[in-house]
Amino acid sequence: MKKRLSNRDWILISSYIDGQLSTRDTRKIEKRLQKDDSIKIAYQEILQTRRIIRSLPKRKAPRNFKLTPAMLAEHKPTLPIAFPIMSFASAVSAAMFILVFLFQNMPMTSKSMDFAEAPAMEAVQESNEDAAPIILWAPTAPGEVSGKGGGQEESFLAEPEMIVRQVEEEMDIIAEEAPAEAEMEVMADQFEEEYEGDSQEKMMDEAFVPEEESPPQAKKVEVENNDTPAILEDGEDQILTESSEEEINPILGILPTESEGKTLPPETIESTPIRQNIVLGWRIILPAGLLLIALSTGLGALIIWKKHRR
Amino acid sequence: MDESILAVEAKNGNLEAFNRLILIYQDMAYNVAFRILSDSDAAEDATQISFISAYKHIKSYRGGSFKAWLLRIVTNNCYDELRRQKRHPTTPLEPLNDEEEVESAKWMADKNPLPETQIEESDLETAIQNCIDHLPEDFKVVVVLVELEGLDYKEVAETVRKPLGTIKSRLARARLRLQKCLQQFRELLPPKFRLDNEESL
Numbered sequence: 001m002k003k004r005l006s007n008r009d010w011i012l013i014s015s016y017i018d019g020q021l022s023t024r025d026t027r028k029i030e031k032r033l034q035k036d037d038s039i040k041i042a043y044q045e046i047l048q049t050r051r052i053i054r055s056l057p058k059r060k061a062p063r064n065f066k067l068t069p070a071m072l073a074e075h076k077p078t079l080p081i082a083f084p085i086m087s088f089a090s091a092v093s094a095a096m097f098i099l100v101f102l103f104q105n106m107p108m109t110s111k112s113m114d115f116a117e118a119p120a121m122e123a124v125q126e127s128n129e130d131a132a133p134i135i136l137w138a139p140t141a142p143g144e145v146s147g148k149g150g151g152q153e154e155s156f157l158a159e160p161e162m163i164v165r166q167v168e169e170e171m172d173i174i175a176e177e178a179p180a181e182a183e184m185e186v187m188a189d190q191f192e193e194e195y196e197g198d199s200q201e202k203m204m205d206e207a208f209v210p211e212e213e214s215p216p217q218a219k220k221v222e223v224e225n226n227d228t229p230a231i232l233e234d235g236e237d238q239i240l241t242e243s244s245e246e247e248i249n250p251i252l253g254i255l256p257t258e259s260e261g262k263t264l265p266p267e268t269i270e271s272t273p274i275r276q277n278i279v280l281g282w283r284i285i286l287p288a289g290l291l292l293i294a295l296s297t298g299l300g301a302l303i304i305w306k307k308h309r310r
Numbered sequence: 311m312d313e314s315i316l317a318v319e320a321k322n323g324n325l326e327a328f329n330r331l332i333l334i335y336q337d338m339a340y341n342v343a344f345r346i347l348s349d350s351d352a353a354e355d356a357t358q359i360s361f362i363s364a365y366k367h368i369k370s371y372r373g374g375s376f377k378a379w380l381l382r383i384v385t386n387n388c389y390d391e392l393r394r395q396k397r398h399p400t401t402p403l404e405p406l407n408d409e410e411e412v413e414s415a416k417w418m419a420d421k422n423p424l425p426e427t428q429i430e431e432s433d434l435e436t437a438i439q440n441c442i443d444h445l446p447e448d449f450k451v452v453v454v455l456v457e458l459e460g461l462d463y464k465e466v467a468e469t470v471r472k473p474l475g476t477i478k479s480r481l482a483r484a485r486l487r488l489q490k491c492l493q494q495f496r497e498l499l500p501p502k503f504r505l506d507n508e509e510s511l
Contacts, residue, residue: 007479014482018456020463046482049489052499053457056438061340062354065361066329072362 005042013043017050083304090298097290104283313376321368328365335377336361338459339384345454346388348443356391360384378461378468385451385469392447434498441491449484456481 005013015021016029032039313334319327339360344353360383371379442450451470455461461469467477492499 007482010486011478011482014485015463015478018463018481020478045489046485049485049492050457052434052438052492053442053453053488056345056435056458058337058458059341059344059350059353061336061357062350065332065336065339065358067325067332067361067365069325072325072365 005038009039010042010046013039013046017043017047079308080304083301083308086297086301086304090294090301093290093297094294097287097294100287100290104287314373317368317371317376320365321371325365328368331376331380332361335380338377339380342381342384342454342459343388345439345442345458346385346447346450347391348439352391352395356387357384360387363387375465375468378465381455381459381461381469382471385455388451389447434495434500437495437498438492441488441495444491445484445487449480449487452477452480453484453488 012021012025012029016026021029029039033043313331316327316331320331336357340353340357343356343360344350347353347356360380364380364383367383442453445453448470452466455466455469456463463474463477463481467474470477472480
């Protein structure tokens with residue numbers, strides 16, 4: 001009965017027929033051929049198969065395959081112009097993505113990004129903790145922009161620490177230059193007396209009462225020099241100079257212009273959405289966009305190449 | 311002239327030297343392509359493309375057996391053609407021979423040979439080629455290179471870039487499959503190819 005041979009046996013027999021075995025393996029297989037009938041039959045079968053396959057006639061080339069310069073020119077691959085463009089775009093955007101990714105993850109860069117946000121947030125936190133009212137002030141000199149913080153968001157973003165210092169310094173100036181509470185009361189009394197006297201004279205002369213210019217609940221104080229800033233007290237009263245309506249700006253550039261002359265609760269102070277958008281764009285949208293461009297153009301180039309390969 | 315000298319000259323851009331190499335190897339290249347693809351037109355195309363590709367990439371030839379290097383290009387082109395045929399299978403709408411009757415055309419017949427067809431099959435070459443065609447691609451290439459072109463195992467390993475053990479294994483398994491396949495065509499085999507034990511069956 002024919003014994004089932006292993007794959008190794010078949011490989012040994014096949015290699016033995018082709019004379020590709022080592023001397024040691026050749027001796028081994030020859031000994032088995034003499035003793036084992038299954039090996040002998042398998043050997044004869046493979047030998048027979050080999051003879052049959054080798055009996056196939058060799059086909060001759062039907063023509064001459066010699067090359068000519070024209071044939072070599074004809075077979076130049078003609079890829080569409082989109083292929084190099086897409087390949088280049090893919091490579092450039094991939095390189096840019098890597099650069100941006102590395103730059104974002106460098107220790108120095110990530111610290112500077114944190115630093116840009118930290119002072120402003122600290123200032124906000126401080127104001128929240130103290131629950132201090134927002135102070136609006138008039139320009140310190142005619143023609144000068146008041147506050148130096150409002151309306152210049154870019155400089156605020158670029159140099160937040162400097163702006164915080166400016167705010168602190170100006171707060172000190174305000175504290176020094178602003179008259180004391182007692183002095184203010186005296187000045188207010190004087191103003192009322194003068195105003196009553198003037199108004200009586202004016203009523204006599206022209207019967208003119210500037211009701212619109214004096215809000216009913218606001219106490220208007222005329223100060224000898226206009227340098228004194230306006231101070232909001234207790235969240236209700238305000239003292240404004242005449243020129244403050246046009247040039248006043250909020251501290252830190254946070255308050256909108258409509259809120260001039262009003263005290264805002266600390267909860268309304270928020271980080272600007274523009275800054276958040278910039279950070280979001282820098283951190284996520286830019287690398288994601290670059291990656292998307294690199295992948296899409298690369299895929300397009302691959303498809304074009306596959307289509308025109310043959 | 312020695313083929314290594316011709317190869318060096320071809321590397322330097324001498325097309326005439328390369329054409330002399332083509333004349334030496336074109337029969338072998340065509341025969342390998344024909345046995346792998348089993349189609350004369352496809353084999354012709356594959357051979358021509360292989361020579362063009364070989365000339366364009368002659369710089370990658372770094373000595374050694376030029377035959378093995380050239381056959382690697384030929385077999386790779388045959389692999390590509392076989393894959394292309396699998397992706398885009400085609401069936402001729404008209405019989406290849408004018409004498410062939412449409413009703414009994416070979417192209418209409420089922421590929422699986424029926425017993426009657428096997429008996430009627432008189433062409434041994436067709437039978438052997440049929441068995442080779444049914445081998446896996448990797449086995450087919452090894453069989454063609456060893457059995458038909460007479461390359462030794464090392465040259466085949468260099469051509470298909472596989473270890474020697476892989477070549478031995480593939481060849482043994484291919485021979486086993488061919489043996490089983492050829493048993494279907496036992497009647498076609500001439501007496502010299504029949505085993506004694508088969509005749510007694």
